[in-house]
Amino acid sequence: TDVRVDVVSIFPEYLAALDISLVGKARASGLLDLRVHDLRTWTTDRHRTVDDTPAGGGAGMVMRPDVWGAALDDVMEGEPAHLIVPTPSGETFTQRTAEALAEQERLVVACGRYEGIDARVVEAHRAAGGTVSELSIGDYVLNGGEVAALVMVEAVARLLPGVVGNPESLVEESHGAAGLLEYPVYTKPPTWRGLDVPEVLLSGHHARIARWRRDRSLGRTAQRRPDLIAALDVSSLDRADLDV
């Protein structure tokens, strides 16, 4: 069944990038029903106010629960959609998260700005029986959730059957099932600016090529992401890999 994704933001034009390329094709082909909404649609005053001062004081502004509540009620149309709230204080969004979200039929992404959204919006959704994921795309602070929404929607959309032309290309990739980083890739010409493609890749020996690639993935992962080595499911490596 097709996936419906609704994104609510005060900068809906930020999400226009999703009209391009893969996600754009998925939308055009009906695989992905992506709708973007302007939060200010649900404001109640002449100034279309979405924020107010933080309870307990402090700098910045907080997004109002009443405006968000009205928006999410409308967007969800009574259906129990999974609510995603990008936030620097969220759990880290990983490829595993993307795989889990790609199983959902409906996703609603609430893009916060300022210091965030009044916590009661998430609390009310849970109290109404809804599910919520508060997710961060990394340990850096953005100015709002829109960039995170772009990242998450793309990461999920490309996992939907039919979105990526060749599903094969989904198998071998960084952070894939094996949990390793990708090996370096080459194409023609065999020599370029005095630099050669590694001989083994031109040898036609598929077992050797596979071994070279596995070695390079392991080496790269150990070098750049030792944290992934710790998490590595050793059983996914065949014996030949271990006598490195």
Ligand SMILES: Nc1nc2cc(Br)ccc2s1
């Ligand atoms: N890493 C992230 N930073 C931010 C900042 C704001 Br403001 C909203 C969402 C996110 S996700």
